Amino acid sequence: MTTQEATQAATQEATQPTPWYAEFFGANDLYTDSDIEYQDPGLTREMVDCVTALVPPDSHPRLLDLACGTGRHSVPLAAAGYRVTGVDQSPHYLAQAARRADHAHSTGAVFTRADMRDLSAFADGGFDTVVNLHTSFGFFATEEEELQVLREVRRVLAPGGRFVIDVINRDAFLRQTSEVFGAHPRDRFVIRTYDDSTGRTFLHEEIFDPLTSRISWTVTEPAAPGAPVRTSTADYRVFSAHELTGLLRRAGFTCEAVYGDYARTPFTIHAPSIVVVATTA
Template sequence: MKPWYEQSFGSDYMLVYKHRDWENANKEASKMIAWLELAEGSHVLDIGCGMGRHSLALANLGYTVTGMDLSTTLLDEAHRHDEDGLVEWVKGDMRELPFEAERFDATVNLFTSFGYFTAEEDNVSVLRHIRRVLRIDGCFLIDFLNPIYVAQTLVPQSERIDEETGLLIQEARSIANGWVQKGISIFNPDKEEKPRQYLEQVRLYNLDWFENNLDACSLRIDKLYGNYDGSKYDPEASPRMIMTGRAKR
């Protein structure tokens, strides 16, 4: 059986997450990229770019952008939105980035596109490859969930009707064995049909884990933010754990 991340990031993913709009992506990308203090034209790699919202926002801000994802379906959607060919779209696995060493001025990893893999070494390998493709003193940004906040605020169940298709989307969330998990069921409530079901899960890595493993991969954290508004990180109250830093020599 394929791992969850090869099953979940398809056409139904675009249905489940259609509420993530492009206008907000522009605002988020503009705010976060400013924290890296990059020169215009800097070459940025968006790791786990999905449908390309943030990659295109970065390109429109004047950066040279490569968007990479494992999902052909999501990359096709990204191509569809990129009418002017602003971004280089690449299919690839974040555990082994398909780029030469020291190619990029910066890498970004947004909306918890990290911690997918069961083997600890696979998640560390993502960090190791980030360092490999960054130029000396190149910047990185990792936007991850705050595991303490997640445990305090997790909504066990929710459901909604997609107005366009009439499909019912049910989501069940839980925390178990160091993972936050979400089971997704999609079906037409007016028909007797078997639901389409998916699982998403992310390792609940804390700040210590990132500090230790980034350092081991010759990356250092310079600043830590608690949300997209640039607020200071609070271990108990911040929704996000957004780390920015540089490649060490």
């Protein structure tokens, strides 16, 4: 690349709008402050136990935690016996993950910044296991970009490696009662709730677009007197089980099992989650 081409590329990148996930998972910590599930140590333990049951560390020790965030899963997975590499696009979250590991005196987890669509920092077949947990998929604008994520996961998995992915079940999300749903002017569905269980109040608005299966989720913390309002919006796609397994097959995976929760209950349309174990075989 010439100097002129590099300058043009840098200028083009600088003029691109900031993607939602760079702000939502950023330094304001609104997501981690407001997501009760994220803060639940019991749920985190269930997720880690699910992974260890599906892909034991003695047979699949080299683990990539894709979209690792603040190390919520990476550190306990390292404690369970895996050699963990956590990857995330947020430098703020990666710094928190490193502090979490230091606090736990963990030597089995390292953290690297990368876009999940481009894992070129890692060699082909460098991992025995890849995990992508707590609906950390569906973030990009096109299906081809989501396929690129899955193709990169398959590339970095060793022969016989396993990929464990966990996302919200779109069909269960839509089975909420009509009293919860409200009509949106653009023929979408709206759910508005609030939570004050932590002593702080957070307002949640989820707008579902049936033409794209995307949820626009806005979190707002009302302002105290004299303080600014904190608000941030995520915009991600949710999947039915057949859609997710279809994408995995297109990326070259074999879907070994599909569960409906972290207890590994067989999947049904009413299940809260879609937990897929996919293999490179």
